[in-house]
Amino acid sequence: MMSLRMTRAVFTAITLVTSTLASISPAGQSVVVNGINYYSAPEVVSIIDATSDMLSRASTIGVDLIPLTVFSDSSRSFTTAVFRSLVDNYTSSDDVFNTGFLQAIYLKHTGSAPAAVQYPLGAALTKYGTKLFMPARAYQSSVEAQGYSITGWRTELPAGPYFMSARNGNVYQAYRLYPDTNMAFTEGLKANNNGTYSVMSAAVYGDHTPTIGVPSRLYYTKTAAKPLAGVRLGVKDIYDIAGVKTGCGNRAYYGLYPPRTVTAPVVQRLIDAGAIIVGKQKTSQFANGESPTADWVDYHCPFNARGDGYQNPSSSSSGAGASAGAYLWFDIGLGSDTGGSIRGPSAVNGCFGNRPSHGLVTLDNVMPLSPALDTPGFLTRDPLLWHTAAKVLYGTNITSNFTSLPKKILTTGVPTVASTESQAIQLDFLHTLQAFLGAKSTTPIVPASLWAANPPDEANGVSLSELLNLAYPTLISHQQYNLVTQPFYADYAAANNGKRPFVDPSPLIRWAFGQTSVPADASTQAIRNATIFRKWWEQNVVVPSPESCSESLLLYVQSSGSPNYRNVYRSAPGIPTGISTGRLSGFAEEPDMVFPIRQVSYNSSITLQEEMLPVAVSVVAAKGCDGMIFTLAEKLFAAGILKMPKVGSMAF
Ligand SMILES: *[C@@H]1O[C@H](CO)[C@@H](O)[C@H](O)[C@H]1NC(C)=O
Ligand SMILES: *[C@@H]1O[C@H](CO)[C@@H](O)[C@H](O)[C@H]1NC(C)=O
Ligand SMILES: *[C@@H]1O[C@H](CO)[C@@H](O)[C@H](O)[C@H]1NC(C)=O
Ligand SMILES: *[C@@H]1O[C@H](CO)[C@@H](O)[C@H](O)[C@H]1NC(C)=O
Ligand SMILES: *[C@@H]1O[C@H](CO)[C@@H](O)[C@H](O)[C@H]1NC(C)=O
Ligand SMILES: *[C@@H]1O[C@H](CO)[C@@H](O)[C@H](O)[C@H]1NC(C)=O
Numbered sequence: 001m002m003s004l005r006m007t008r009a010v011f012t013a014i015t016l017v018t019s020t021l022a023s024i025s026p027a028g029q030s031v032v033v034n035g036i037n038y039y040s041a042p043e044v045v046s047i048i049d050a051t052s053d054m055l056s057r058a059s060t061i062g063v064d065l066i067p068l069t070v071f072s073d074s075s076r077s078f079t080t081a082v083f084r085s086l087v088d089n090y091t092s093s094d095d096v097f098n099t100g101f102l103q104a105i106y107l108k109h110t111g112s113a114p115a116a117v118q119y120p121l122g123a124a125l126t127k128y129g130t131k132l133f134m135p136a137r138a139y140q141s142s143v144e145a146q147g148y149s150i151t152g153w154r155t156e157l158p159a160g161p162y163f164m165s166a167r168n169g170n171v172y173q174a175y176r177l178y179p180d181t182n183m184a185f186t187e188g189l190k191a192n193n194n195g196t197y198s199v200m201s202a203a204v205y206g207d208h209t210p211t212i213g214v215p216s217r218l219y220y221t222k223t224a225a226k227p228l229a230g231v232r233l234g235v236k237d238i239y240d241i242a243g244v245k246t247g248c249g250n251r252a253y254y255g256l257y258p259p260r261t262v263t264a265p266v267v268q269r270l271i272d273a274g275a276i277i278v279g280k281q282k283t284s285q286f287a288n289g290e291s292p293t294a295d296w297v298d299y300h301c302p303f304n305a306r307g308d309g310y311q312n313p314s315s316s317s318s319g320a321g322a323s324a325g326a327y328l329w330f331d332i333g334l335g336s337d338t339g340g341s342i343r344g345p346s347a348v349n350g351c352f353g354n355r356p357s358h359g360l361v362t363l364d365n366v367m368p369l370s371p372a373l374d375t376p377g378f379l380t381r382d383p384l385l386w387h388t389a390a391k392v393l394y395g396t397n398i399t400s401n402f403t404s405l406p407k408k409i410l411t412t413g414v415p416t417v418a419s420t421e422s423q424a425i426q427l428d429f430l431h432t433l434q435a436f437l438g439a440k441s442t443t444p445i446v447p448a449s450l451w452a453a454n455p456p457d458e459a460n461g462v463s464l465s466e467l468l469n470l471a472y473p474t475l476i477s478h479q480q481y482n483l484v485t486q487p488f489y490a491d492y493a494a495a496n497n498g499k500r501p502f503v504d505p506s507p508l509i510r511w512a513f514g515q516t517s518v519p520a521d522a523s524t525q526a527i528r529n530a531t532i533f534r535k536w537w538e539q540n541v542v543v544p545s546p547e548s549c550s551e552s553l554l555l556y557v558q559s560s561g562s563p564n565y566r567n568v569y570r571s572a573p574g575i576p577t578g579i580s581t582g583r584l585s586g587f588a589e590e591p592d593m594v595f596p597i598r599q600v601s602y603n604s605s606i607t608l609q610e611e612m613l614p615v616a617v618s619v620v621a622a623k624g625c626d627g628m629i630f631t632l633a634e635k636l637f638a639a640g641i642l643k644m645p646k647v648g649s650m651a652f
Contacts, residue, residue: 025042026042027042028042028172028190030202030203031065031067034099036176037176037202038174038175039174039201039213040065040163040172040173040174040175041172041175044170046153046154046156047168047170048164048171049152050151050169054132054134055166059166061131063166064165065163065164065165066163066165067102067161067163067174068101068132068161069101069105069106069159069161070108070159071083071108071159073109073110074110074111075111076111078135080123080124087099087102094161096174096215096217097160097218099128101161102125103129103130103131104131104134105130106157107133108159134151157171158218158219158220158221160217160218161174161216173215173216175190175214176213177202177203178211179206179207180206180207180279181207182303182304182305182322182323182325182326183300184234184282184303184323184326185209185212185282185323186210187200187210187244187280188200188212188279189241189244189277189280192243195242195263197242197244197277200213210279212278214232214276214329215230217230225273226273226274227274227392228273228392229274231332231389232275232330232331233270233276234277234279234280234281234333235277235279235280235281235334236282236316236317236319236335237280237281237319238283238286239266239336239366240264241260241263241267242259242262244280245257245258246260247280248283248285248367248484249284249285249298249299250501251299251502252501252502253488256501260365263365264364264365266361266363266376269361269392269393270334270389270392270393273392282301282302283318284296284315284341284506285298286484287316287336287341288315288369289316289573289576290315290573291312292566294505295573301313301566302319303326304322304349304566305322305647305648305649306325306612306614306650307649308606308607308649310567313566314344316335316336317333317335317336317346317353318349320334320342320379321346321348321351321379322345324346324379325349325351325647326647331380332378332380332386333380334377335353335377335378336366336369336374336375336377337374337377338370338373338375339576342354342379343355343582343594343618344558345379346616347618348559348564348614350614351379352383352593352633353377353378353593354591354594354629354630355585355591356375356390356394356626357591357624358373358586361393361394361397370475371483372530373475373476373586383633383634383642387633387634390626397624398591398630399624399625399626402547402548402625402628402631405437405548405632405635406437406549406552406628407439408439409434409441409442409443409553409554411554411555411556414426414430414555414617415427416444420560422561422600422615423560425597426615426617429598429641430555432641433555433641436635447537447541447579447581448464448465448579450540451463451536452464454540455536456535458532459536464533465578465579468530468579469579470518470577471587472576472583473513473577474514474518474525475523476510478514478518478522478526480510480514485511489501505572505573509574509575510576530587533584533588538588538622538623541554542588543622544624549627549628550622551622553632554620554621555617556581556582559613559614559616561600561602561614563604565606567606581618585618588620590620593619593633594616596614596615596645597616598614598615598652599612599615599651600613611649612649614651614652
């Protein structure tokens with residue numbers, strides 16, 4: 001009786017709903033194939049013209065979404081050996097394909113002997129439990145003899161795994177689902193077919209984090225027009241992407257504003273070149289410097305996979321850095337660097353990372369920290385992809401017309417005699433680089449002393465430190481307060497009865513500094529000071545050259561591989577004053593690129609074992625010489641001097 005009444009109540013509710021206007025759209029489906037989680041996208045990419053024979057055969061598989069593989073083969077004839085070889089190739093080159101997708105096969109054959117399907121193919125198919133084999137029309141007669149279904153499709157598809165509906169033959173793209181175990185993403189994304197993106201709606205278990213879906217690598221072929229085809233890209237959550245929100249690492253900001261309607265031009269350029277955006281990545285709040293764990297109040301800081309897994313992943317582009325260090329399925333992250341936000345995370349997570357020359361591309365639709373210093377760059381394990389992505393993003397604004405590499409090396413802060421394992425690694429790299437470039441010697445420099453010995457007249461006798469000590473905190477606090485904070489506070493107050501939103505301690509103290517501790521024209525002063533420095537630096541230290549773009553390369557240590565635990569109570573965040581080398585390359589507007597070189601051991605207080613952390617150097621050249629450093633990285637990689645880091649606890 002009870003269950004009957006409940007049924008009636010539900011029935012009434014359904015009647016009410018159907019009599020009302022509703023907005024219903026499919027959001028894809030989750031499917032498990034051989035124990036692996038997949039997402040079948042809602043967009044129909046093709047339709048198999050199903051015969052009734054095929055539909056009845058399909059119904060024996062027992063699910064509506066049938067895993068299907070499209071085979072693309074140009075061998076002379078399609079033989080059992082070719083089939084087996086393709087299965088091996090798809091398995092080894094694509095993490096999305098698995099042999100569970102051989103339930104149904106669509107063969108696209110372009111070989112010169114189309115009729116020559118050689119049997120016994122049937123036995124090869126039986127091995128995988130293949131129920132449906134849909135060969136090209138040319139095979140019809142011989143295949144019919146084997147009792148397989150014949151069919152065609154509406155839209156030609158690239159090879160790879162798909163899902164096909166047994167009801168109507170609709171074909172959908174297959175995404176493999178990965179848990180974001182290192183908490184590096186804010187949301188998984190997938191492209192809609194109208195230029196916008198949606199949050200990935202499927203979820204798998206994964207340490208309370210978002211789920212990232214990646215489409216099959218087999219769908220994509222790189223071409224001159226699409227050099228990034230199929231490249232899996234993460235985007236720092238300060239870049240706008242149409243269809244989804246921009247959060248800037250702040251919960252109130254994320255909640256307040258609606259999804260963006262425009263994609264930032266720098267992101268669009270990567271999309272146009274074929275990149276696949278797989279998700280938005282974590283940033284420290286409003287891209288300010290934060291240390292784990294106390295500074296990260298609104299969101300938890302990403303986990304650095306290196307060593308014991310409890311090391312600081314560094315600050316604002318740490319989502320991209322942590323992903324590059326942790327996930328084999330992840331190709332490249334778009335980060336941003338104002339005062340080290342790409343260089344820090346790439347060094348400690350053990351990947352390549354570049355702060356480009358300042359001003360190469362527009363940063364419209366990107367949250368500013370300081371437009372005078374903000375730059376967009378990449379974090380990736382792959383030095384070749386790094387250069388390819390840079391050519392797409394910066395176009396002709398990075399020099400590629402140099403005729404030789406620099407023959408002069410400057411260093412700052414690199415020891416001349418090694419007393420630790422890390423220093424021995426640094427010196428060894430330096431000597432190898434010197435030999436590789438055919439450089440006669442390496443000149444250690446101390447920028448403040450060079451300045452003191454030969455200051456520019458405009459400096460009126462002040463030291464380098466006096467000139468630049470306050471320039472960075474002044475620029476970021478003033479510029480961000482005016483461009484981001486003021487409108488955010490006003491919009492939030494208007495929507496919340498005059499209330500102020502929560503802001504993490506680090507951006508809050510920096511904004512306060514900008515408002516109270518410096519004169520109103522301070523950012524103009526800071527830019528003037530930085531300009532005096534830049535002109536002096538490019539005439540006296542890192543000087544342009546017509547042959548090698550930059551007369552010298554300046555090397556410094558970006559990470560020595562010392563442990564920096566995240567479970568440590570630190571002092572409250574302060575004002576980032578000072579003139580570290582990383583700041584100087586920023587003021588000089590020069591490319592500053594991080595090479596992971598080797599690793600050193602330490603005794604972990606977490607695992608109580610010896611663990612390894614990456615050692616990384618920074619390479620600086622004259623403004624606009626980014627292309628030359630990318631070329632150097634490629635050549636050092638080809639020579640085996642630089643290596644592609646692995647993912648996980650040990651980079652090498
Ligand atoms: C599989 O890959 C190998 C290595 O790239 C290639 O030589 C072979 O032709 C591929 N097999 C087929 C059937 O395309
Ligand atoms: C684009 O497609 C998505 C998914 O179908 C939809 O939610 C969104 O409203 C569309 N946006 C526009 C601008 O058409
Ligand atoms: C290169 O820089 C110029 C000058 O700033 C700019 O107009 C142009 O759009 C930039 N090129 C690219 C590819 O962004
Ligand atoms: C600019 O440099 C002068 C010294 O010439 C220094 O007193 C001043 O504090 C600097 N201003 C900023 C904002 O960095
Ligand atoms: C490289 O190209 C730039 C811009 O076209 C030009 O200014 C520079 O002189 C060229 N350098 C060489 C070495 O040809
Ligand atoms: C780790 O501790 C062991 C035992 O005390 C010591 O022999 C070893 O040198 C230490 N390794 C490092 C890298 O500090």
